[in-house]
Amino acid sequence: DAGVIQSPRHEVTEMGQEVTLRCKPISGHNSLFWYRQTMMRGLELLIYFNNNVPIDDSGMPEDRFSAKMPNASFSTLKIQPSEPRDSAVYFCASRTYRDEQFFGPGTRLTVL
Amino acid sequence: QQQVKQSPQSLIVQKGGISIINCAYENTAFDYFPWYQQFPGKGPALLIAIRPDVSEKKEGRFTISFNKSAKQFSLHIMDSQPGDSATYFCAATPFGNEKLTFGTGTRLTIIP
Numbered sequence: 001d002a003g004v005i006q007s008p009r010h011e012v013t014e015m016g017q018e019v020t021l022r023c024k025p026i027s028g029h030n031s032l033f034w035y036r037q038t039m040m041r042g043l044e045l046l047i048y049f050n051n052n053v054p055i056d057d058s059g060m061p062e063d064r065f066s067a068k069m070p071n072a073s074f075s076t077l078k079i080q081p082s083e084p085r086d087s088a089v090y091f092c093a094s095r096t097y098r099d100e101q102f103f104g105p106g107t108r109l110t111v112l
Numbered sequence: 113q114q115q116v117k118q119s120p121q122s123l124i125v126q127k128g129g130i131s132i133i134n135c136a137y138e139n140t141a142f143d144y145f146p147w148y149q150q151f152p153g154k155g156p157a158l159l160i161a162i163r164p165d166v167s168e169k170k171e172g173r174f175t176i177s178f179n180k181s182a183k184q185f186s187l188h189i190m191d192s193q194p195g196d197s198a199t200y201f202c203a204a205t206p207f208g209n210e211k212l213t214f215g216t217g218t219r220l221t222i223i224p
Contacts, residue, residue: 076175103148
């Protein structure tokens with residue numbers, strides 16, 4: 001198995017632009033998580049899905065952030081419009097019914 | 113209630129020594145306590161985890177010690193090696209809950 005796949009690995013954009021981060025979970029995993037990691041705030045859970053359904057989006061910082069999971073093998077996290085304070089590493093993780101979460105390699109986002 | 117406090121923030125240990133990282137929690141509903149290891153440019157990866165029905169769990173050079181009454185748990189790395197240099201995160205979650213609450217991380221450096 002290739003593990004959790006995220007793209008792009010690096011994204012540099014200008015303030016105000018739309019950014020879309022992509023995630024392919026491990027096949028067979030039924031839960032998917034989006035995290036943001038910064039030096040100041042550490043690892044924060046933004047949103048998670050069970051069986052493609054959003055369960056808890058209380059960590060989404062504001063309406064500029066949205067996430068979708070149209071099928072079991074794909075999810076997106078969109079920021080529109082992006083701001084410099086959104087600069088961070090964004091991780092996607094997936095899991096089965098067990099407790100272990102497998103993290104992807106992350107997308108390093110820089111908003112200028 | 114949801115917070116997990118982790119210390120120290122950074123740790124330098126000589127090769128062959130014992131590395132100890134501590135975490136404390138308040139939420140008594142937490143009953144699954146994983147430790148994640150993160151190398152630069154990579155996503156966190158599960159290292160070892162424990163449930164509160166045991167006071168200690170050992171896997172190779174890595175041991176979790178758990179003190180339920182004190183609401184504390186710690187990671188011990190025996191015979192620390194330069195390859196152990198990474199950031200370590202403790203985490204916790206209640207039974208049946210998929211949301212992990214992460215500690216702030218400890219940057220461990222093993223020097224020759």
